[in-house]
Amino acid sequence: MDRDLYTLHIPANAQIMNRSEIQRNLATHGLLDEDTASVESLSLEPNQELLRGQFAGKYARLMAAEVEELFDAGSISQVPFYAAGESGKDGYYSLENVDVKPLDPNVDELREFDGRLTKAGTRESKRRAVRTSVAQVENDLGNDQTALLGVDAAASDVQWFDEETEQTEPVSVVETRAGEHGDVEVVDARASSFSSPTLVYDLAYQQERNVDVVVWDDHDRAKLQDGINSWQFCFSTGHEFAGAAVLDNGLVRVHLDAGLGVEAYMPGDDSWSTVGLGTSDWTLDDWSISRIGPSRVEASCRFRDPTADSEFWLDLRLPRGYERPQWVVAQQETPPTPSGLQDLLDPVADTQDYASEAVQGLVAREGVIG
Incomplete structure (x- = not known):
């Protein structure tokens, strides 16, 4: 499902995972005992999500740069994150700890990103x-x-x-x-x-x-x-x-x-x-x-x-x-x-x-x- 993070369109291939979902994913792939995987899953707080996805095509580098700047913006906080249809993930989020890099160093049209979302509330609470x-x-x-x-x-x-x-x-x-x-x-x-x-x-x-x-x-x-x-x-x-x-x-x-x-x-x-x-x-x-x-x-x-x-x-x-x-x-x-x-x-x-x-x-x- 495509989603939007404030002004930015997040493609349907993006994954949104909390701690338990990451643990289940790691266990499925036999990675739960690896140190790096354990650190990644345990670094999330209960109210946090990991957003991970990819951009492809002519403007992939530009879109990835937009994500990186939004996560690091000093005067933009608590942005809406939502899907066109109703979703339990919809709400206001603070953004931090983003990592953006080429999926393949030889291909400029592919970029991947992951960042941490902290839920600040919804329209029902804020x-x-x-x-x-x-x-x-x-x-x-x-x-x-x-x-x-x-x-x-x-x-x-x-x-x-x-x-x-x-x-x-x-x-x-x-x-x-x-x-x-x-x-x-x-x-x-x-x-x-x-x-x-x-x-x-x-x-x-x-x-x-x-x-x-x-x-x-x-x-x-x-x-x-x-x-x-x-x-x-x-x-x-x-x-x-x-x-x-x-x-x-x-x-x-x-x-x-x-x-x-x-x-x-x-x-x-x-x-x-x-x-x-x-x-x-x-x-x-x-x-x-x-x-x-x-x-x-x-x-x-x-x-x-x-x-x-x-x-x-x-x-x-x-x-x-x-x-x-x-x-x-x-x-x-x-x-x-x-x-x-x-x-x-x-x-x-x-x-x-x-x-x-x-x-x-x-x-x-x-x-x-x-």
């Missing part, structure tokens, strides 16, 4: 939680007094939650925005009466990725090749890009390469349209991805004006549900942002003077609805 820490930021491209964040419009039981008092309050939707893979409801963390509100909700496993923010490596090619996505999911800030980095939340895409490019999703014809930058001598000179998480991604960007031999750093922030990226003066810089750089970014800039600093996780369901 609710998705997006924790906020609302703060004012130095955004010289606007002064809107909101701290917006997005949630999939398909989510249910959406509430503000105070984790200290375990109190809840209703959420008011500011706006619903149509994205490439689903609608996003935008809410304002500053509208909650809680000082650091947590947005909690229930959402089907298979819908979790629809409006999440992702980073792609485009490998200098069109996204679709023979009807198949050929861009690579990037889950690690240490990823070495073969092409441009594309920060994508389904509403807007920011391309970081030798220059800066921005596209907006056009729901009317299900297409992406280029958003023009302002006229300026300033250009993107260097960049580095600094955070990758499902609720927001961030990058440090250095801009340069060659006519004045000047440079200036801005932090690019792209949360879930935003129609434009937020450009915040980097900590090492002294505001304000140079006027020419403001001219460049004004058409592609979010205008909020606050940030929700959203971080996604889980919270016990009983604490929310008990």
Whole structure:
């Protein structure tokens, strides 16, 4: 049975085994007394599973690299693992201890992987939680007094939650925005009466990725090749890009390469349209991805004006549900942002003077609805 691990498709040949299943498998093959086999089986805790499988074909190396990065991702935790039909294995899992290698060193189209899954709960025991820490930021491209964040419009039981008092309050939707893979409801963390509100909700496993923010490596090619996505999911800030980095939340895409490019999703014809930058001598000179998480991604960007031999750093922030990226003066810089750089970014800039600093996780369901 094919399964999905968050955004990644896991082939049907993958095996999922717990300790007792590994013991039975080893005994069947007469390997139970071998030291290495015993260590492997006993290293699993009762709530852990071993996921082992293979990728084959043109994109095997790319898919194996995606698995390796997802298991090692620092800002992505407790991801859904599920099958199209009901399965007793479905749930939220933490990922660790992955091993990815060629099945045959002489064949590039074959990769095998194995990693450890630790079950963190299911939709019956947990609710998705997006924790906020609302703060004012130095955004010289606007002064809107909101701290917006997005949630999939398909989510249910959406509430503000105070984790200290375990109190809840209703959420008011500011706006619903149509994205490439689903609608996003935008809410304002500053509208909650809680000082650091947590947005909690229930959402089907298979819908979790629809409006999440992702980073792609485009490998200098069109996204679709023979009807198949050929861009690579990037889950690690240490990823070495073969092409441009594309920060994508389904509403807007920011391309970081030798220059800066921005596209907006056009729901009317299900297409992406280029958003023009302002006229300026300033250009993107260097960049580095600094955070990758499902609720927001961030990058440090250095801009340069060659006519004045000047440079200036801005932090690019792209949360879930935003129609434009937020450009915040980097900590090492002294505001304000140079006027020419403001001219460049004004058409592609979010205008909020606050940030929700959203971080996604889980919270016990009983604490929310008990």
